[in-house]
Amino acid sequence: xKHQTSKHHWLYIGFVRKFFLALISLFIKLFGxxxxxxxxxxxxxxxxxxxxxxxxxxxxxxxxxxxxxxxxSTITHLWGKTLLNTMQNNSRAPNFKQLHGCKPPFFLVVSPxxxxxxxxxxxxxxxxxxxxxxxxxxxxxLLDEAKRFWGVPLxxxxxxxxxxxxxxxxxxxxxxxxxxxxxxxxxxxxxxLDQETANRLGRLGNLTPAISVEGMxxxxxxxxxxxxxxxxxSAMTNLRNAGVPFGISIMVTRQNINSILKDEFxxxxxxxxxxxxxxxxQYMPIGRNPQVALLPRAEEVEKFWRRSWEVVEKKRxxxxxxxxxxxxxxxxxxxxxxxxxxxxxxDGKVMPCVFAPYTTMNxxxxxxxxxxxxxxWSDPFFxxxxxxxxxxxxxxxxPDQHGNWMHACPFRDHHATFMQWVSxxxxxxxxxxxxxxxSEHSLAQxxxxxxxxxxxxxxxxxxxxxxxxxQE
Numbered sequence: 001x002k003h004q005t006s007k008h009h010w011l012y013i014g015f016v017r018k019f020f021l022a023l024i025s026l027f028i029k030l031f032g033x034x035x036x037x038x039x040x041x042x043x044x045x046x047x048x049x050x051x052x053x054x055x056x057x058x059x060x061x062x063x064x065x066x067x068x069x070x071x072x073s074t075i076t077h078l079w080g081k082t083l084l085n086t087m088q089n090n091s092r093a094p095n096f097k098q099l100h101g102c103k104p105p106f107f108l109v110v111s112p113x114x115x116x117x118x119x120x121x122x123x124x125x126x127x128x129x130x131x132x133x134x135x136x137x138x139x140x141x142l143l144d145e146a147k148r149f150w151g152v153p154l155x156x157x158x159x160x161x162x163x164x165x166x167x168x169x170x171x172x173x174x175x176x177x178x179x180x181x182x183x184x185x186x187x188x189x190x191x192x193l194d195q196e197t198a199n200r201l202g203r204l205g206n207l208t209p210a211i212s213v214e215g216m217x218x219x220x221x222x223x224x225x226x227x228x229x230x231x232x233x234s235a236m237t238n239l240r241n242a243g244v245p246f247g248i249s250i251m252v253t254r255q256n257i258n259s260i261l262k263d264e265f266x267x268x269x270x271x272x273x274x275x276x277x278x279x280x281x282q283y284m285p286i287g288r289n290p291q292v293a294l295l296p297r298a299e300e301v302e303k304f305w306r307r308s309w310e311v312v313e314k315k316r317x318x319x320x321x322x323x324x325x326x327x328x329x330x331x332x333x334x335x336x337x338x339x340x341x342x343x344x345x346x347d348g349k350v351m352p353c354v355f356a357p358y359t360t361m362n363x364x365x366x367x368x369x370x371x372x373x374x375x376x377w378s379d380p381f382f383x384x385x386x387x388x389x390x391x392x393x394x395x396x397x398x399p400d401q402h403g404n405w406m407h408a409c410p411f412r413d414h415h416a417t418f419m420q421w422v423s424x425x426x427x428x429x430x431x432x433x434x435x436x437x438x439s440e441h442s443l444a445q446x447x448x449x450x451x452x453x454x455x456x457x458x459x460x461x462x463x464x465x466x467x468x469x470x471q472e
Contacts, residue, residue: 212224
């Protein structure tokens with residue numbers, strides 16, 4: 001649906017495009033080198049490709065008039081403020097940097113409820129023995145403190161299905177409306193995004209849904225249930241009608257790794273359906289019925305990495321692969337690393353990452369004992385992970401003296417080391433499903449074996465593609 005708006009609105013939209021172009025160009029100039037341009041030629045080239053894919057996507061959606069003017073106005077204001085604060089040396093939380101010598105986390109991932117209306121194969125959500133929910137009071141306090149202490153501008157909702165959240169007569173969009181000064185991203189299966197909900201999102205303007213798909217209809221319905229694919233397309237239609245920018249979220253397994261970067265799939269979602277972005281996650285054997293056999297193998301990793309960057313460069317689609325694109329963010333961003341994130345689930349359990357389901361803290365207990373989210377950041381378990389991230393190379397100038405950012409996930413790529421931290425800090429599995437899926441000896445051995453198999457390929461990519469360029 002093309003939004004019928006005044007000439008004034010579309011002149012304003014033209015200004016918005018120029019505004020983002022100038023802002024991103026300035027961002028690249030100020031932060032693209034960090035005095036390491038000769039050492040990181042490919043990384044900075046890839047960052048520029050991502051920035052330009054965003055601009056191309058904005059152009060494409062504006063040209064089709066698929067974003068409502070009020071949404072554009074809200075996003076421009078919030079992202080403009082966020083980028084400018086980043087350029088001003090973390091003015092969003094100066095006290096934190098003075099106290100700790102580093103920047104605070106940039107965002108939080110919260111699963112407010114474990115409830116879900118689907119039962120997708122291998123999903124980590126709703127795989128425990130009971131339903132969980134964060135109370136409205138705790139959720140509201142969490143956001144207030146994250147903004148006040150850390151200057152967090154972005155919150156990500158996962159699940160369960162976030163649109164099923166209800167507490168004290170309020171739903172999740174009530175929270176989004178109350179915190180209109182923040183940006184929100186919501187991972188959703190899309191089946192509950194009717195036109196009324198989409199219209200409400202259009203009026204709010206500060207939340208974008210990432211709709212989960214596994215491929216085209218056959219692949220999506222196989223994992224998510226018969227008829228789910230068509231429901232997701234209906235959701236996308238509703239969002240287009242309301243002028244709400246949305247994206248797709250894809251879980252990569254051996255079953256779909258050879259199809260989701262094909263032109264047929266990408267053109268369908270980015271051109272025909274109007275997706276703004278695509279988030280790619282590689283399957284992790286946690287949750288219900290974990291299957292190591294679904295993990296992508298070494299020979300598939302290299303092809304997928306090369307094809308992902310070919311897509312970004314040639315088709316200008318905004319794609320982020322949260323493992324293969326590790327060099328963009330200097331490795332692992334979990335455990336509250338500066339400009340990284342924490343994950344908090346429906347029971348209040350705080351974890352370093354969505355895909356590293358071990359915890360030493362509970363937000364409900366922290367608040368019951370008059371603590372704050374600063375107690376999370378100071379926890380020894382998370383401190384140890386952040387120390388490893390620094391040892392592995394985050395923030396260091398010489399790429400020859402640190403680890404491989406293509407192989408930087410402590411849980412998947414360095415599983416034995418991670419489990420040592422779990423043992424020494426008495427971290428507990430998130431729920432029974434985690435203990436069954438990860439701590440079981442044979443499964444842990446399989447995960448480590450696949451990690452070693454993949455290391456050879458990732459080492460070749462790192463040394464031949466990333467490090468080789470700065471030596472020439």
